[in-house]
Ligand SMILES: Nc1nc2c(c(=O)[nH]1)N[C@H]1C(S)=C(S)[C@@H](COP(=O)(O)OP(=O)(O)OC[C@H]3O[C@@H](n4cnc5c(=O)[nH]c(N)nc54)[C@H](O)[C@@H]3O)O[C@H]1N2
């Protein structure tokens with residue numbers, strides 16, 4: 001036992017004793033070995049959008065081990081630290097144990113019948129008094145596709161409210177709208193093989209080293225023939241992998257891309273044949289670019305010098321295959337949608353679409369952000385159908401056998417609009433499914449005051465999340481490994497996630513929760529789920545709903561997914577094993593003329609720039625060890641110990657001004673809120689005048705400070721830039737504004753030199 005304890009302390013606090021056995025080893029004597037699982041269940045990781053294949057080891061009905069699936073094409077046997085410890089989150093002490101109702105101020109476990117009944121009565125009451133749209137629902141990118149579909153039907157057709165959206169609006173919405181603007185439909189166009197095959201790859205606002213670690217395997221294949229360009233104001237771990245690193249000024253990507261297009265057009269490096277055959281709008285586009293994005297102006301806006309702009313433009317345009325991949329540095333911006341279209345423009349004028357190593361590729365965030373885009377029934381009708389198109393509405397209604405008048409004619413409120421409607425008193429009930437707004441939504445003070453106005457808050461979560469803890473009713477849900485269905489990853493690959501163990505305590509799968517809850521509403525269950533007993537039945541209906549659409553699943557089955565290691569849609573008679581890339585030569589874009597659109601789009605300056613009171617720009621994001629609001633990773637020793645609290649990354653020059661060093665604690669204030677007691681990391685990964693703070697932590701809640709500004713087309717928050725001040729005990733009043741703008745590349749170089757001379761003066765070797 002002592003030995004086990006030693007091992008526990010040495011390796012990881014969370015090791016369960018019953019997972020280990022002491023065995024005799026000829027060299028080391030007694031050693032602790034993991035007990036062999038009774039069975040290995042093949043499944044898919046439930047964390048991020050990479051979609052790694054893995055096995056769960058099951059012993060005595062418990063998940064005891066996670067390991068990579070060597071045959072899975074996405075990860076070939078490897079997993080990142082989150083995947084490797086995934087089985088541990090299933091038994092975290094913070095799991096919700098079943099249905100809970102707030103009684104005398106505290107959440108108490110009750111029967112499911114009592115919880116369902118309580119919520120149904122309240123929803124009906126609110127619906128009768130204020131109309132069904134007074135019920136708002138916010139879901140996620142982390143359910144199984146079958147669950148999204150089942151939930152969407154219930155909310156839109158059963159509860160009859162279109163005020164339904166997901167946390168995907170905090171995440172992928174700009175990519176969705178940008179793809180729609182450019183290509184006529186949502187859907188990431190490329191695949192992971194493109195990371196391998198590209199001669200030039202530009203990663204824009206995507207820190208894959210922390211957040212999509214397994215993608216590095218694809219990127220590093222064939223590395224010696226490849227040029228990696230990283231665009232990020234912060235010198236992230238990914239930036240360290242770059243051949244060319246562009247430390248651009250915050251949110252100037254759109255100007256950068258337009259500037260590259262200028263140089264390409266000026267130099268005649270564009271692909272004329274491709275432009276003529278596959279695109280529309282070239283004339284206006286060219287005029288717009290040549291009139292407005294001269295290299296010198298772009299250098300000013302972005303801070304990247306003209307020479308480097310030419311070098312990057314030439315590399316990109318003259319490569320046989322060039323690819324751009326982006327994530328939140330692009331999407332989470334008030335000009336996110338148009339920045340995505342600018343990236344698409346660059347791909348189109350250089351002919352980088354629909355061929356190997358060539359794609360404007362949105363990397364997705366959550367394990368099934370794609371599933372909800374395809375069939376979630378939030379911003380579109382399942383199967384990428386449009387609310388505004390009567391033919392789409394009719395077609396969907398016919399397939400599922402409901403009256404077409406039931407299908408909404410427009411999208412309801414997006415996530416931030418739902419919060420505003422609650423604040424106005426228009427939405428009275430909120431049902432939150434698998435998301436934790438009390439940590440993840442911007443401008444927390446406003447959110448929290450709005451939520452207090454609700455008549456009822458229902459939270460459906462697998463853990464007692466921050467939001468669950470303030471709920472009136474909690475539907476405690478089963479999670480990954482305890483239920484079956486599929487996830488679609490960033491490359492449109494649908495993977496089967498299998499059930500390995502029984503749901504924890506008295507929890508139920510989201511699929512079962514929704515179906516059983518629907519029985520408390522007259523006729524709804526019979527109307528929506530008459531042939532849907534199991535996730536497999538829902539999958540069959542999804543196949544019918546998708547047939548003939550871009551996201552065509554009609555040729556798929558769970559078994560084929562397992563055999564092939566996932567299937568990339570479209571999968572049908574024409575593409576029986578799926579299709580790697582969209583919009584290849586033989587595949588027109590889903591626009592009326594089959595062509596992609598070149599769109600004139602414009603950069604806009606920050607709406608909340610630095611000022612006397614708030615002289616720094618705050619950038620927020622992630623770290624490899626933690627996932628989002630930490631309900632899953634916060635109790636896993638090996639992950640949490642490495643990143644137990646938030647930090648503020650600041651430049652040496654700012655640290656000097658505040659008279660602080662790494663390890664000191666300071667406060668951050670902004671127009672909307674303040675965070676105290678946050679630890680300093682002095683690192684020249686960020687420039688003077690900018691700081692970075694991870695958003696995972698509820699104690700040092702950085703979203704108390706972030707900006708409630710949203711992209712007008714996608715409603716995605718501008719999480720990555722807002723103005724702040726720092727306060728230390730030595731300099732409580734904070735930093736004085738000295739510069740009129742955040743520094744560009746030229747200034748950055750000067751700054752680096754000044755740091756060097758500072759070091760020399762103080763005798764520090766650098
Ligand atoms: N470990 C871990 N992995 C995750 C997640 C997690 O929470 N933890 N979450 C998953 C999810 S849902 C998502 S959406 C993805 C997100 O994955 P990423 O998008 O990689 O994550 P972030 O850290 O939010 O932001 C990425 C980068 O954008 C940069 N950035 C900030 N401002 C700008 C700008 O103006 N321009 C440019 N070009 N870049 C800028 C930041 O400095 C940061 O390095 O990760 C997924 N994977």
Ligand SMILES: Nc1nc2c(c(=O)[nH]1)N[C@H]1C(S)=C(S)[C@@H](COP(=O)(O)OP(=O)(O)OC[C@H]3O[C@@H](n4cnc5c(=O)[nH]c(N)nc54)[C@H](O)[C@@H]3O)O[C@H]1N2
Pocket residue numbers: 140142143167168170171172328332365366433434435436437439440441442460461462463465477478479480510620621622627628629630631632695702703706719
């Ligand atoms: N400042 C700042 N804020 C950000 C971001 C940023 O970069 N900066 N990024 C934004 C982005 S991209 C995202 S995606 C969001 C993420 O923000 P959230 O969606 O709030 O983050 P999660 O912690 O993943 O929340 C998911 C919830 O679902 C629960 N859950 C897990 N599995 C299941 C299940 O199977 N069923 C049910 N019912 N519940 C389950 C988890 O316990 C957790 O409470 O944060 C956004 N917020």
Ligand code: SF4
Pocket residue numbers: 045046047048049050051052075078079080081082083084211212213214215
């Ligand atoms: S890269 Fe993403 S999908 Fe793969 S193991 Fe890590 S968290 Fe899971």
Ligand SMILES: [Mo]
Pocket residue numbers: 170171172365366
């Ligand atoms: Mo995300």
